[in-house]
Amino acid sequence: MHEGESGSRIARFKGRQNSPKGRTIAVPRILRKPEPGWCALAALCLVMMFSARIHGQEVASDWQSDARRFAEVQNWDAAMRVVDGVLRKAPQDVEAKTWRARILLWSGHIVESEREFRLLARAAPQDPDLRLGLASALGREERWKEGLRELDAAVEVDQKRADLHAARGRALRALGRMDDARQEFVTALQQEPASEESRAGLLSVRAEPKHELRLGTDTNLFNFAGTYQGEWVSLTSHWKEHWGTSFAGNFYQRNATIAGKFIASATGRSKRWGGLTLGGASAHDVGIIPETEAFYSYDRGWRIGESGFLRGAGAALEERWYWFTAARILTLNGTATFYLPREWTWSLSLLGARSRFSSTAAEWRPSGTTRLGFPLAARGERRLSGNVFFAAGTENFAIVDQVGRFSAQSYGGGFKFQFTRRQDVTAYAAYQKRTQDRTQTSFGFSYGIHF
Structure with a gap:
């Protein structure tokens, strides 16, 4: 390259830098095209991170599926073994503790179920599912007034859940408050018109023949x-x-x-x-x-x-x-x-x-x-x-x-x-x-x- 040509090119480059249209911006080194080795390492880290997260979700989903499958056929011992296995690895797993309380309730261990649900509800008073579980245990013991208080607290947290209103209707029916029970079942049907449980509850509070x-x-x-x-x-x-x-x-x-x-x-x-x-x-x-x-x-x-x-x-x-x-x-x-x-x-x-x-x-x-x-x-x-x-x-x-x-x-x-x-x-x-x-x-x- 001749000296004159070199000088003219440098002059043109400097002119483009100083003009608004031709100005170029220096690219930081970190934003420049990375080396191929760094790309592979970053991709591997991302894959490992997401696969670990997905694996954790699959494990959680697997044990819940197993527990649900055993519960559907009323194999309570097998369902409890699944949940206890999770709790041995993660003693503070709230979902596993909730499942344990449910299985105790379904299998007829009402007192133990009530104790489990009460501890869970005390730790998370704003969880309506735990309140509902405790109310179910109390209802099985025919302690309907106590159960109704738990359902009242659950409805205050979430007033749009049909299952909470249906459960409240059952408690009111057991207490002989048929008009209030009827209104709860109507509310539950308004929120979930396809609910057979709420429909059956509404039929149950019709004026019975004397x-x-x-x-x-x-x-x-x-x-x-x-x-x-x-x-x-x-x-x-x-x-x-x-x-x-x-x-x-x-x-x-x-x-x-x-x-x-x-x-x-x-x-x-x-x-x-x-x-x-x-x-x-x-x-x-x-x-x-x-x-x-x-x-x-x-x-x-x-x-x-x-x-x-x-x-x-x-x-x-x-x-x-x-x-x-x-x-x-x-x-x-x-x-x-x-x-x-x-x-x-x-x-x-x-x-x-x-x-x-x-x-x-x-x-x-x-x-x-x-x-x-x-x-x-x-x-x-x-x-x-x-x-x-x-x-x-x-x-x-x-x-x-x-x-x-x-x-x-x-x-x-x-x-x-x-x-x-x-x-x-x-x-x-x-x-x-x-x-x-x-x-x-x-x-x-x-x-x-x-x-």
Whole structure:
């Protein structure tokens, strides 16, 4: 390059620097094109950082998926092992602690679940999910007032969650505040119209029928005597939550003879103490049914859980006196009922009867009955259920010539069909084999109206 050319080029470059259009800016070294080795190192660091983050998310997602899968099939031990494994590695993992409290609740360990949820809610009072979990545990213990306070706090944090309003509606319903419960379920449906849970809750707080009028007929066929026919009508009323009444009229037809009796009883009930019933009957006996009757019964139920084999249990004790023209009968009857999954029930009744006739000494006779109830079909409000039973030593104390005269084994079953919310029909049939080669075949129907 010649000296003149070099000088002219430098002059032109300096001129471009000084002119606004041609001015160039010096590029810092760090912003210049990096060396290929540095590019590879930076890319490797970024890949490692993002892969670690994604791996952590996948691990968290994996254990929650495993716990959820085991919980869906009610394998609580396996679900708890998954969660405990996470907590051994990360003792302060709030999500794992929450899962542990949930599994304890679902598996029926209510007290432990309440303790876990309470500790979590105390540490994070603004978390509505933890408040909801604690309220669920308290509800399972029927501590609805405490649970309602937790739900109130949860709704204050997030007023737009339908599940919180639905849970609050259930607590209010359990406390008997039906109007408030109805409003909560309506609010939940407004926020989530597709919620079946909220819709079912709203249906559950409709005004329940207080009265049941039932009409029935019974037929007894014997291989040693004429047919017995009976008709009856009853009216059962639940006036308030804590008390109710029952009235019934029974009519017996034996050949050309007709007998009848009137039965009345009153029941007082407490959620804490159970129910006590007192009653009696007076009859136009014509020598074939008791002249008078008196009885009392006590019953109580217990809720055990919603996840185990035994969901609940009930017990009832009844003592009844019968005064016939020529006999005195005292019966003591104890019944235990067990509530099983899928609406199955099993009951066992044991009865001791003390018979005393004018010409004989008093004598005790035992008998027992077992019954299994089960659902058959359901569609909307329509429900069909059935039952089968077996009895040994059962005696019919309502008819004078069947008292203390025989021992027997009975087999039978029945069904109940609820075809609307306010109407149902029942039917039964039984076969009884007695001593002396005597048999009895019985069947009956009834129709109930709820209003």
